[in-house]
Amino acid sequence: MLFTDHExxxxxxxxxxxxxxxxxEGGPFGAIIVKEGSNGEAIIVARAHNQVLKDNDxxxxxxxxxxxxxxxxxxxxxxxxCELYTTGIPCPMCFGAICxxxxxxxxxxxxxxxTEKIGFGDKLFFEKIKQSKKYEDNFIEISRxxxxxxxxxxxxxxxxxxx
Amino acid sequence: MLFTDHExxxxxxxxxxxxxxxxxEGGPFGAIIVKEGSNGEAIIVARAHNQVLKDNDxxxxxxxxxxxxxxxxxxxxxxxxCELYTTGIPCPMCFGAICxxxxxxxxxxxxxxxTEKIGFGDKLFFEKIKQSKKYEDNFIEISRxxxxxxxxxxxxxxxxxxx
Numbered sequence: 001m002l003f004t005d006h007e008x009x010x011x012x013x014x015x016x017x018x019x020x021x022x023x024x025e026g027g028p029f030g031a032i033i034v035k036e037g038s039n040g041e042a043i044i045v046a047r048a049h050n051q052v053l054k055d056n057d058x059x060x061x062x063x064x065x066x067x068x069x070x071x072x073x074x075x076x077x078x079x080x081x082c083e084l085y086t087t088g089i090p091c092p093m094c095f096g097a098i099c100x101x102x103x104x105x106x107x108x109x110x111x112x113x114x115t116e117k118i119g120f121g122d123k124l125f126f127e128k129i130k131q132s133k134k135y136e137d138n139f140i141e142i143s144r145x146x147x148x149x150x151x152x153x154x155x156x157x158x159x160x161x162x163x
Numbered sequence: 164m165l166f167t168d169h170e171x172x173x174x175x176x177x178x179x180x181x182x183x184x185x186x187x188e189g190g191p192f193g194a195i196i197v198k199e200g201s202n203g204e205a206i207i208v209a210r211a212h213n214q215v216l217k218d219n220d221x222x223x224x225x226x227x228x229x230x231x232x233x234x235x236x237x238x239x240x241x242x243x244x245c246e247l248y249t250t251g252i253p254c255p256m257c258f259g260a261i262c263x264x265x266x267x268x269x270x271x272x273x274x275x276x277x278t279e280k281i282g283f284g285d286k287l288f289f290e291k292i293k294q295s296k297k298y299e300d301n302f303i304e305i306s307r308x309x310x311x312x313x314x315x316x317x318x319x320x321x322x323x324x325x326x
Contacts, residue, residue: 006305006306007305007306010305010306010309010310014306014309014310014313017313018313018316021313021316021317021320021323024320024323024324026326027317027326028313028314028316028317052240052263052326053240053324053326055234055240056234056235056238056239056240057231057234057235057240058230058234058240058241058242058260058263058264058265059222059227059230059231059234059260059263059264060240064222067221067222068220068222071218071219071220071221071222072219072220075219076219077215077216077218077219077220077221077223078221079221087310087313088310088314089302089304090302091259091263092255092256092258092259092262092292093255093256093257093258093259093260093262093263094256094259095255095256095259095288095292096254096255096256096257096258096259096288097221097222097256099255099256099284099288099291100215100221100222100254100256100284100288101221101222102221104301105301105302105303106301106302106303107303107304107305108302108303108304108305108310109304109305109306109307109309109310109311109313110307110310110311110314111304111307114307114310114311114314115314117314118314118317118318121262121263125258125259125262125263126292128262129255129258129289129292129293130292130293130295132293138267138268138269139252139253139268139269139271140268140269140270140271141252141270141271141272141274142169142170142173142270142271142272143169143170143173143177143272144272144273144274144277146173146177146272147173147177147250147251147271147272147273147277148272148273148277150177150180150181150184150191150250150272151191151251151273151277151278151280151281153181153184153191154184154190154191154281155281157184157187160184160187161187161216163189163190163215163216
């Protein structure tokens, strides 16, 4: 864990979120990504907020935008060593992005119930995953054999990058 | 459900995926988004593939890229009425994006176990969500009161867009 001032970093996430709602860019969600500098200090790598309305893009969440900016700033898809601050606990999409990018730790403000109360579906989406029968309802398997052939083609590529 | 040729659409997803792995852009994952045209035919709204390596961006999955393109093409964050074809069942990130964008149905080729066998963490990430204790391990709640104030500020905005 980075030795840092959690409240100060959450303040920045709050500032981001407030900018977003003031300008009607999306929901009240701001995110900050930090990593440890050479003297042990926290370096801010990315700051972003929800811009679903501004961008007309359902994937434009605060955490997603911060992760994409951090990948660009550090020129890597691997954010190992980074920590993320966010005003609301990540939804499944952002949780997945945090997993894929190897972010070490997440500090969040509001929990799933808080976010549900202001009209967002995060909790419902997690429940869909946990009740896997429901998750499958509108997910239909087709052409598995041909897709398995594709996977085999992928495995057979020699010297591919480590991913 | 759209009345359409599922195999033909999966073929396009496979083509996308093959283009991606041939050029070492990322994993073997292609995605197609379709919607119903005025004569009941399937109109291709977006096609994309995994470009995590090419973009150096952990969020650049086939489904994510297809959703972002579809939002842009249709000029909306709401993809209600659209269906998605993908060579591998969506990970939690892409599942979340599918939920947020209101995509009606998903046709996938390979399942989670298939994708695990070629070295990707999708199944593990779903298990982290299902075992919520583990999900919480590196997620830490801080500053909830101030973030709740932010949520209240959001609720208090009059005339905000419906989101």
